[in-house]
Amino acid sequence: MEKLRIAIQKSGRLSEKSMGLLKDCGISVSNGNRTLLAPGKNFPVEILYLRDDDIPGYIADGVADVGILGENVVLEKGEDISVISRLGFARCRMSLAIPRDQEYKGVQYLQGKRIATSYPRILQQFLDENNVQADIHEILGSVEIAPSIGLSGAVFDIVSTGSTLLSNGLKEVDVVMKSEAVMVKGSGLSQEKEQVLDKLLFRLNAVMKARTNRYVLLNAPDESLDEIIRIIPGMKSPTIVPLAEEGWSAVHSVISEEGFWEVIDELREAGAQGLLVIPIEKMVN
Ligand code: ATP
Ligand code: ZN
Numbered sequence: 001m002e003k004l005r006i007a008i009q010k011s012g013r014l015s016e017k018s019m020g021l022l023k024d025c026g027i028s029v030s031n032g033n034r035t036l037l038a039p040g041k042n043f044p045v046e047i048l049y050l051r052d053d054d055i056p057g058y059i060a061d062g063v064a065d066v067g068i069l070g071e072n073v074v075l076e077k078g079e080d081i082s083v084i085s086r087l088g089f090a091r092c093r094m095s096l097a098i099p100r101d102q103e104y105k106g107v108q109y110l111q112g113k114r115i116a117t118s119y120p121r122i123l124q125q126f127l128d129e130n131n132v133q134a135d136i137h138e139i140l141g142s143v144e145i146a147p148s149i150g151l152s153g154a155v156f157d158i159v160s161t162g163s164t165l166l167s168n169g170l171k172e173v174d175v176v177m178k179s180e181a182v183m184v185k186g187s188g189l190s191q192e193k194e195q196v197l198d199k200l201l202f203r204l205n206a207v208m209k210a211r212t213n214r215y216v217l218l219n220a221p222d223e224s225l226d227e228i229i230r231i232i233p234g235m236k237s238p239t240i241v242p243l244a245e246e247g248w249s250a251v252h253s254v255i256s257e258e259g260f261w262e263v264i265d266e267l268r269e270a271g272a273q274g275l276l277v278i279p280i281e282k283m284v285n
Contacts, residue, residue: 001044004189004196007058007067010049014181017089018068022047025203044196056081059186065193066186066200072158072179076119080187085204087181088211092160094122094177097170099147104173110134110154116146117156126156126176144168209283212257216267217276222247224271231266235285254280 008018019029027040029047038047048064055067056077066084072094074083096115098104107130114135117123127134137152144164146152158179159165162172183204189197220228229238234253241250251272255263264275 001196002190002192003039004045004066004193004200005048005064006040006045007048007050007055007064007069009052009055009069012052014052014068014070014090017087017181021068021087021089021204021207024207025200027200043200045200053077056184059184062186062188064186065189066197067184068181069184070179071182072119072122072177074182074184075177076121078121081184082187083182084185085183085201085208087183088208090179090181092158092179093175094119094156094179095159095172096154096156096174096176097144097159097165097172098154100169100171104171107132107174109173113153114151115154115156116143116152118143119156122176123156144170206282206284209285210280213254213280213283214257214260215252215278215280216255217250217252217274217278218267218272219243219248219250219274220270220272222249225249225251227270228267228272231263231270235283254283 006022009015022029022040027043027045029038030041036049040047048058050058052069052073055064055069056074056079058064059067059081060079068087070090070092071083072092074081096110098109110127110132111134114137115123116137116139118138118140120136120138123136137146139146143155143157145168146155147170148168155170156176159172165172185197216232218228225240228251232238232251232253232255238251238253241252242248243250267275
C-alpha cells in the first residue's frame with residue numbers, strides 16, 4: 001500500500017505535541033535519532049521531519065501529503081494547501097505592538113511607520129484591508145528588539161503571554177489573527193493515500209474529542225435527576241443507575257471541557273454529590 005507522507009516540525013514548539021498526537025492515533029515511529037524520513041509502525045505512513053517554514057512548500061510540491069504546523073505559517077506562505085483539522089495546541093495570536101509610552105488610537109497610527117516582522121505577507125494583507133501604507137521591514141528573528149534599537153516604530157509578531165513584549169518595553173495594540181496548530185493537506189493525493197488519510201482523520205477525530213471532553217460520575221437524590229439530565233445531556237443520554245440507598249442514583253455522562261467549572265457548579269447546586277471527573281482516552285461516535 002502507498003504510504004501517506006506526513007510532514008511535522010523537526011524540533012521546536014510543535015514537535016513533541018505533533019508526535020504525541022500521532023502516537024495517540026496509534027502511529028508510533030521507529031526512529032530513535034530522527035533521520036529526515038522515518039516509517040510509521042503499524043500504519044501506512046512515513047514521517048518527514050522539517051523546519052515548519054518548509055512544510056507548506058513541500059506539501060504544495062507534492063513531496064509531502066499532509067503536515068502539522070501553525071496556522072500563521074500556513075497563511076504566511078500562501079501555498080495551495082488546505083486546512084483539514086484544527087488541533088488545539090500551540091495557540092498564539094499575531095499582534096501589532098508599539099513602544100509602551102506611545103498612544104495608539106487605531107490602525108492609522110501605523111501610517112508611514114516602519115514595522116518589523118517575520119510575517120510580511122499577513123501584515124501586508126492587514127494593512128491593505130485597513131488602507132494603511134507602512135514600510136514593512138522583514139527580519140527573521142528577535143523582532144521584539146527592533147524598536148529599542150531604532151530599527152522600527154512598531155512590530156508585528158507572535159504573542160502568547162505577552163511577557164516578551166513587556167520586557168522589551170512594548171505593548172500589544174491590535175490582534176490581527178489567532179492561530180493554533182492545524183493539519184493541512186495538498187491537492188491531488190492518490191485515491192489510496194486519500195483512503196489512508198480518511199482513516200487517520202477518523203482516529204484524529206476520536207482523539208481530539210476525547211481531549212476536549214471528560215467523563216463524569218456523580219450521585220444525586222432521585223428528585224434532582226431531571227435537572228441534572230438537563231445540565232449534562234451526554235453523548236446520547238446519561239446513564240442512570242440506582243444506588244443501594246433508596247431514593248438515590250448514580251449518573252454517568254460526558255461533559256465538554258469548555259465551561260467545565262460552570263457545569264460542575266450547576267450540578268452541585270442541583271444536588272449532585274460525590275462527583276468524579278475522569279479523562280477519556282478515545283471517543284468514537
Ligand atoms: P523552525 O526551526 O522549525 O523554523 P521556529 O523557530 O520557526 O521553528 P517555533 O518557535 O518552534 O518555530 O514555533 C512554531 C509555531 O508554534 C509557531 O509558528 C506558532 O504557530 C506556534 N507558537 C505558539 N506559541 C508561540 C510562541 N510563544 N512563540 C512562537 N511560536 C509560538
Ligand atoms: Zn520556523
